[in-house]
Amino acid sequence: MRLARERFATHWRWFVAGTLCAALTSIAAASYGYLLKLVVEGLEALAGPDKVEVPTSLWWLIAIIGVAAVVRSLALYGMTIFNNTGVQRAVVDIQADQFGALTDGDFARIAAEASGGFVSRFINDVNALRDAGLRIANNLTKGILTVIGVFITMLVMDWKLTLVLLVIYPIAFAPVLALGNRVRKRSRQSQRQIGEVTSLLGEAFQSARVVKAYGLEDYQKARAERGFVERSRLFLKVLTDRAAVDPILEITGGLALVGILALTAWRIAQGDTSLGNFVGIVGAIAVAAPELRALGTLNSVAQEGGAAADRVFEITDAAPEIADAPGAQPIGFVTGTVAFDNVRFAYPDGTEALKGLSFIANPGETIALVGPSGAGKSTVFNLLLRLYDPTGGVVSVDGTNVRDITGASLRSNMGLVAQDAALFDDTIRANIALGRLGASEADIEAAARAANAHDFILALPGGYDAPAGEMGRNLSGGQRQRIALARAIIRAAPILLLDEATSALDAESEAKVQDALAGFAKGRTTLIIAHRLSTVRAADRIIVMEDGRAVEDGSHGVLMEKNGAYRRLVDLQLS
Template identity: 40%
Template sequence: MKKETLSLNSSSFSLIVRLWRDWMSQHLSQIILAFVLMLLFAAFTATFPLLIEKSVELLEEQNPNFFYMPLLIMIVAIVRGLVSYVQTIVSQSVALRIINQIQKAMFGHLMDSDIPSFQAVTSGELMSRFTNDVNMMRDTLSKTLVGLLRNVIVAIFLIGVMFYLDWLLAAIILALLPIAGRPVIRIGRRVRRVATKVQEEMGFLTANLEQSLAGIRLIKSYGMENSEQIRANKLFENIYYQALKLVKGRSRTYPILETVGGISIAAIIAYGGWRIISGTGTLESFVGFLTAVITAYRPIRSLGPLLTSLQEGLSAIQRSFSLLDKKPAIKDVDDAGVLLKCEGSIKFENVFFSYNKSTPALENISFTIRKGQKVALVGPSGAGKSTILNMVLRFYDPDNGRITIDEKDIREVTMASLRSNIALVSQDVFLFDSSVAKNIQFGRPAASQEEIIAAARAAGADEFIEVLPDTYDTIVGERGVKLSGGQQQRISIARAILRKAPILLLDEATSSLDLESEQNIQNALDKLTENKTTIVIAHRLATIMKSDIIYFIDNGQIVESGRHEDLISMNGSYARLCNLQFKDEALNEAE
């Protein structure tokens, strides 16, 4: 148990040190200003007991100057309030700016992360980092840390006043403080562990809710509403019990602090009153001291809840830092070059790759694609076709072998310059909840409206866009829900056309189109692939037949390669797949 306590202390301290070093120190001038304002606030607060003591003294003497004291107290209170206002604004602005910077850093880190990093954690868990954890961090920086520092400073000033008024009574107060301090710190550590669990559960809940909402059509079509409700209820109940456990942990500090506070005040009244009766103390000193104790009681009492809240916040900060500390496995090398004036020749040299380091996804893949050549990848599902496209984009690095573009190893050029030369049209179309124009413009952000319209026309998308309520300004909804699958696919193709990249990757690019729609845009795709190095994965024979070379992939290996006619005449794996998948269409083309 002792070992755990030490590690928790070390962890809390190291987190605060890192928070200061990496984020807070950038705002040193504002933090110093806030600290000075806290000192002023504490100083004005500490004058109240002294003013009360002086008021009692003047009253006992029946001194007419007594009537100036209420005015002086009022002035001090007004100035103290103004100082508190300015200090709060300065402190909050710093805290909110730090949170803003951490959010930007987290999102930037996610954008720089490799694809395997995203596959290792759910999107709901990541969303929880940006919502629940960030909200907790915001409270920690803007309220907890600021409140702790200010209350500690106020307490120190008031304890100084207590020693000035009556050092013996002040010593009694200080002797009682550790009685409350030790259990409060111990409770705070427990609260941090529970808070971490709550945040993890919130991430799990967010992921499940996102999954349910995304699959609402499937849920309703299968009549699974009740099952989903039961599953969600269990998650909500789990969050409830974890949150209740957290509340109970926080609340344990209150009876401890109230008891110690009550004992302290009772002891002061008893001992101070005895001294006045015995003639060894004065009424004004006693009243002033009691005022200091009562004034200090609130900030000292709040230290317990603030310390437990700090532990909650530190657990959120730790989760955020763990995200920032995760280094991407795929990143630019230090001296990475820039892929300029890309011609588009692609070469795989003895490439081996596996997702789980055990079952190979690609095994000894070697091929060369010349500039402007069109290559089709064919094979059963899970054979490794999409993996090859992912490797060209450098979503993954080979376990062995290498991939070159224009005879440059793609690991030795920046990923930004590599991907700027590639356009991808995937079967999994993703559209942002924005306008049609913005979704097309995503292919080249600097493109003009005229270029966007031209790309849409080339993709055969202009016909349906023109009849939309706001044409190119129509909002397509989340993931393009307001458009049909075929319309979404055409927007994706228009996006690729607009990109004007020398390398084109088509992963089932026309899978959502019916035969008539596909025929309408096939000419556009033919124009798009002119003078472009193209790798296409397709399920339509017409698309495959136009390829310069076809590679049949099975179990991560190239089993056959050649033109359509040659592969059909070989009567091998490709021919068998054509007979099964393309049926009459394949046989007619073979004849």
């Protein structure tokens, strides 16, 4: 009900038009039984011993039945178009709400869940909502109005026969509702498992090279088969419950028909009713039965949609923990002073990443963060970008706690180049321009030149209009990194964050990227995370991190002379 109120109701005009068409459909359908009764009675008169001409009224009745069929078909078409349009527009709103909630929400939430789970919510859950919305919009009003109209005409024709249906059909309500509740519970399990299978498939296709290299085809096929089998098992559970509705309604309808036939035979023998009434009642039942069956199965479909709606609200109702404070202010263009003061941080699973880290990076200074994996280096960037908040201490930019700065203005002062250069399935030009939306052609080309990317871009088929491909798959690793660097350059941010920006490159590609970085980093506060110590030798200062703390701080020469943690890292790499 909440989803209908908040998302479907906003498109009420389409549903009102669909409902009017449904009402017209129902009126036409409900008239069939009574019109059939009148026609049969007219035919009975013709079948008598005296030959008579077909009365004009009978021709009119036959013509009216034809007109009713045309009206019903046109109204059905209109109802389908109007309702489908309204449902589809509501579905677009739901998808936009989900995507907006995830995009604007906490980074931790996206990082913690497999991407397949989210993809499943956008595809499978939304499909369930769409199916439920269409079935309800197309069948609920039409079904209810048709059944009501049919019962009214049946009461007019023969209230005693109608009473048989009113007594027998309600028997089916309780089991149908119980089955619907079971369908909802099992649909939740099924939809979660679809997310797991989606993640498994995405993982398998993205790691195809490793699968081939290690001969893991049988392993991957076994994993996939287990997922498919579990998917089939859960689907069959839902299908079993859903399939039980039709037999229940079929049995109920059969009992009603037996009762009507028996009562009609007795009453005709008593002269209490006519063949016309009987045929009219049967015709009315023929019209009402499909609608009753559709209404019976509607509960199961609605419960599946309800399970999908629950998962939608899990996303849209989640309040972000990392949000602008009530008094947060935009910071404007910063000089680039970055400070960590006794900063502590633990991830949601309880893992402590920082245990009292303190350092200051002055404007224009290049600082390298080195240390073993798990020392907390990437966490520094995450806290500085305010993807997470520290559990203790203060992270500040230009002397202002990042909690007191609006997130958008904070991040607008930073450019990030990461090891996994995230490019989008768009043109090279568009990927560079994402650093500053609305950038001119001249700015885009200047950034590409500064990143040593202009020449290879022109050599591509299409040049700047060449497609990068999904995650930049059409480019080499070095080319992707230089496009990512051009994106950071066009941003012209005073703080530059380099997270293993050259670790996956060959010597030639690394040299080109490092040359471009050297020119761009001048005058900017630059923080570098690197495992290759050759990358950080030229840094103004090197901070050595171990177990979430800074254990050494100084230039390459000074730290080498100390013969401490940094020297051990250098000797380890040289060995």
